[in-house]
Amino acid sequence: MTQSMWHASGSNATLIRELAVIFGILLIAIFGIVVGLTLFSLRRRHRSLPQETLERLHQASAGTEAKLRTAVAIATGITVLILFGLTVVSISVGKIVSASMAPAGSLTIEVTGAQWWWKIRYANDDPSRILQTANEIHIPVGQSIAIRGNSGDVIHSFWVPSLQGKRDLIPGQPTYEWLQADRPGEYRGQCAEFCGLQHAHMAFWVIAEPADRFNAWMDHQLEPAMEPADEQSRRGREVFLKAACVLCHAIRGTGAGAQIGPDLTHFGSRKTIAAGTLVNTKGNLAGWIADPQNIKPGTHMATVPIQPAEMQPLIDYLESLR
Amino acid sequence: MTPAATEPHVYADLDVLRQTWSSKPGLFGWLSSINHQEIGRRYILTAFIFLLLGGFEALLMRLQLAKPENTFLSAGRYNQVFTLHGTTMMFLFAVPVMEGMGIYLVPLMVGTRNVAFPRLNAFGYWMYLAGGLFLYGCAFFNMVPDAGWFSYPPLSGPQFSPGKGVDAWAQMITFTEISALCVAVELVVTILRMRAPGMSLNRIPMFCWSMLVQSFMIIFAMPAVMIASTVFLLNDRTLGTHFVNPAEGGNPLLYQHVFWFFGHPEVYIIFLPALGMVSSILETHTRRQIFGYPALVLSLVGNGLIAFGLWVHHMFATGLPQIGEAYFTATSMMIAITSGVQIFCWLATLWSGRLRVTTAVHFVFGFIFIFVMGGMTGVMLASIPLDLQAHDTFFVVAHFHYVLIGGALFPLFGGFHYWFPKFTGRMIDERLGRLSFWLLFVGFNATFFPMHWLGMLGMTRRVYTYVPGLGWDRANMAATIGAFIILLGGLIFIANALRSRGSGARAENDPWEGSTLEWEAGSPPAPYNFPNLPVVTSRTALWTPVAERSIVVGLREDRREILISNVLDAEPHHRSVQPRPSLWPLLTAFGFSIGLAGSIFAFFWYYVASVLGMIGLIGWFWPNRPLEVDP
Structure with missing residues (x-):
């Protein structure tokens, strides 16, 4: 059982994971350099008693100041360039993963958050094929799914880390996102916006299956309940x-x-x-x-x-x- | 000890000065005091008590989360505890403690005798104290807020949060905002108009610059939260208005926008003063003028401006138009530039100075380590795709504890060790100081570093428990153990402060050979701060040789006269008389507090507040002192 963004099994989650790796490597390197430079300055420290009288330094020589100015200017310039690059890739990836319009031909699923469970409704132009269920979403692998989010009470947030980032469910204001599973599997999701007492116990499962199994599941779910057998x-x-x-x-x-x-x-x-x-x-x-x-x-x-x-x-x- | 510590000649009758500027003796004097040192100390001590309360709440949470499906706290209790923790730390600890440091240090640093509007200063403190007592008083009677420190409607609205807890939360904000606005106005005027002659804008100490920018931010940000918490939420709850209640046609996202228009600048309101402290500590301890003063000042101002343009990154998951997402991603990244410039300038200072490593410097190094890491995760959260995964998970919890504890608390503790001799007249023990630093540093990282990982593994925030089998168990246990190491470090810090205050070595006026004016005043400073107000001829006033320094003479000693200077060059402009101590600020605060507290129960109390407040203000401003102003 996992709910990890590293365990990406959908196109959007995979894109985000790749972006996270780029950010991670770059930022850890910068962090290491800054901390290293800070610690390295200790080699110039006073090594004697704290109360020793110190020489009046107060100002470095003009040459040193000029060198420092250059260094700070270069560092600032590099910072600007790196941040500009990160901004550009963030916005371009964001255009895909944060799009509210799903690709054409998507299957639309309406998710309505409620304290503390999920109402799931498969939309269909044919009223007899509209399906209502709860807390478990079956999807066909390889097909894009449009999620239309809504809430019946307070704000919730729909999140399946293995497939896509989160989208808030807001009462009176539908929100949209789309996701796609690239591999069959069972993916755990959980409400991410604090929604009251049992926010901690508001999970759900997304079950991605090959199209034929999904269609069979769908046909069966559309049937009324079975007559009791015994x-x-x-x-x-x-x-x-x-x-x-x-x-x-x-x-x-x-x-x-x-x-x-x-x-x-x-x-x-x-x-x-x-x-x-x-x-x-x-x-x-x-x-x-x-x-x-x-x-x-x-x-x-x-x-x-x-x-x-x-x-x-x-x-x-x-x-x-x- | 050194030439810099020698006082210039004194041309003042110190007995008369002391008599003029002292608070009255006894309980009456304590309640009516308007001295900035006393009020600053009260802010700092009160805020530390709230820090202990907030820390206690944090320990309760960590105990509950130590293992999956734990039953130490119930769901309801946990939600109350995390709401109180966030609220206490943001509104009752972090902002007030920075205000307290500013109130204490700014008049000393700019070389004057008190803050502008000293009675307002006392009033602000009493309002803050009343707000804190009100929140915890309500909690004691089981009116505990449980909708989070951000209280998003409709969860916090009348339908889903019945009871008085959220009302208490919203009204407590009114108290603390009034207090913060009072301090902001005083500090802006103190810094702009009460500087020692010669302290032109380009000679203001970095800490004062940071307080100036912070105060302007408060003036722009705090009204926004009053609109969110009082106008929108409290009115929806108590008067049945329809601002943000979707059941009545209101818009819950409107609340989020206004709240975060305050909420993001709030973070910089907390941590800009800390940046000023870092600059102060480094300048003194590296024995050189801080490198890149203009760049540092401009970065502070830049931080202050950009902070108002990135609030929407708290709302990326609400589904904005993509052009908006792109804009707020870019502005959120921009803040890393101004923060980066500051780090680079400090590095340049460290590299060209001769560092003396004291406990305060330990905390500065801890700050750089933790804050830079928090900055890195901040860049990740600015990126819309990453934020969609990390938002509202423990990754964010880790991030903002790195920037707030690393960015504000570590410099504050560094500043506390640095200015301890000034506050108390005693040196603080270095050995215990370093021990507490290492415990806090190790404990902090043990607690919060695993949370990055927890967030990426999918652990959402504000959950009172979690199911086993998601790979979260060990990291949670590590975080809980870390929290107790922090506790140990905190206890040693407190013990050290108490012990050193009682029996530490006597401190001289200027034990560190500091560069700024507060080190010329006594340790602790006399009620009048300086026998004669200093004249400033350089950015590092106390490093100017004594022979080249001069003083202001001609201020009357038998009444509370101060020197008003002009904004740009701090040329003396006129003398002004400050008010005497008075009980009226306390009584006015009492009247307003009764009314504000009562008004969450019945509308009638608004009238009580108005009448009592008016009586208080009439008494306060009754003309009983000479108001003449000499040119």
Whole structure:
């Protein structure tokens, strides 16, 4: 598991990493020179007691001053040149990676930040192929993805370091960026703008797959939730539909259609629970439903009282929503 | 000790002078004091207490982050602690401590008896103290801000931050801004109009230049934060206005622009005085006039100007038009030029002087090491593509601690050791001083260097915890251990200061053979600073042979007379009478404070503030002293 900008797997992140290497080498060299020159001046220091009476130097000779002036002027000139160069490469790379317009033919995904999870919506001209999900973004490798960012409450920031720099999600003001994965893989992302109590637990995953697998995933996700396969799951669905769960969550294909919390239609297929807080296992899910405030203090997920006998069917049902 | 330390002849009745310029005895005298040394000392001591509080909060954070999924602090508590830490360090420590150094040193350095507007000076201190007490008083009653020191709406708005914590934060800024503006106005006038005769603009000590530029920056920057925190945020929260609340049609990015229009210059407000301190320490300790005085002055002014043109690099991730991104990338890079020139001039000074290595010089070397590294990461953050990755990660946390601790705190500690004999009349212990330096230096780098790495590995800022398995665990543990080394260094520094103040060797007026006028005054200086105001004939006033120096005579000693000189050449212009000590600044500050503090609870308190403040001002300006001005 990594969330590192060095582990670049997308075109933009790779460009930024290359720029970082150039900056890094150059700046470390300059730092070394400046510190070296500073320490080297110590060879002229007074080596005796601090209270010794010192000669009245006060002014270097005219020749020395002239040499120093030249040296400082040259150093300043070099600084200006280096900074000018760095500015030019920064702006040219910035033109690509910070562009708000994605290349033509991009797949548009709308990301809406909420305290403390991510609402994901795949845009499509065909209304029947608009997909809504949460906390996990699947993308096809090699295709540019336009991210349209928005927020339902406070400012968040969308960031997948392996693929692209960050973009703030601002309520009432859409923001745009684009990214592209060059290799299949699972890339962790996290909210980067402080957004309240559980800012620390607002992660998500971007899963890049070859186009055919992505299309298969998409087709499957567009299907309504699977009918329960066994009696246990059927009971679980009843528990879900009768409990307060339906006040916030949607499961397409059932009567649950609320849009306040994450869409659970294919919940069982996701890697994590509660925006990257827990691995998606039955045990973790039971703990999360029983006492969300213990796992993610301050979360807006309500503590819904579920009878102990009903918990297992409910868990089985939700995990069966693959 | 040397010819330079010999005082010129005294043509003054020192008893009368002392009587005229002393504060009244007792508690009443303490409360009514308007002496710049006393008020400067109060600023410095109060700010150090806030430094300890902010440091304590930092330790709490480091303990929480020492290992993944730690439960030492809850999420809510952690958010409160990091908000208080940032707020305390920026508003209650860093700016006020620099103001304090300026208030204490500037009148001594320009050769006058007090700051201009001494009652305003007292008022400013009381407002600062009240603001600090107000914030921590509210925190004590569980009204703790938790939206960060920057308090971005809508998170800080009425919907997402109910309760009084953010109101307390916003109103505390009002207190400290009033205080900072008071000091800025005093120092500008002191430096421009109260210099000793002969101290033309090209002879002003570097530290005074830095305070002058800093004061002008305060005058332009602080109103911006008042607009952000009070007009926008506090009014949205308490009066239901719609400036920055998107739920009501407001624009949250407007807040960010105005806040950072203040917030970026704020950094230079903190660290320009530190650059002045470095120049002072180096000039004295290398035994030569600082190299490139005009270049240094112009760089300071350049820093001050450019600082107002790069605030948007705090907002690169909000998605600006690309022409704007290019502009702010370029201006952010430009600030490295003016900062670079200063470093080069100091290097030239070091290379052509004969350095005497004291604790103060240790801190200057530590400053160069840390600050230059912070500058390098600053260049990286100026670059829009790199910033999009590094923004709001621990890389930024590392960067600004390098520039603020390295750029401001190390010079401040160097300055503290350098001027300690002047402040207290005692020498500070060199051995303990060096020990504390090395602990602070090592501890600082152990704490903050790993944070660069953490940021590049994806660790975001302001997280109360993190999941294991991301490769962040060891660097976090190292940072926490480093924080405790800093604590040890800090404790030794405090112990050294307290011990040396009580039993250090007696200091002479000029123990370092300094070049600037403060070393001619006593250690500690008499309430009137100088028996006779000095006349200045060179940039390094005290290095001029005594035979070539002269003094000002003719100022009355039986009342608080000072000499006003003209701006460019500091030719004597007229004499002016300063006010006597008074309780009214304290009472006025008290009235305003009650009103400002109450107004976050009910509008009614605005009226209380107005009435009490008006009564205070009437008392303050009641004409009871001769106001004549002699040509």
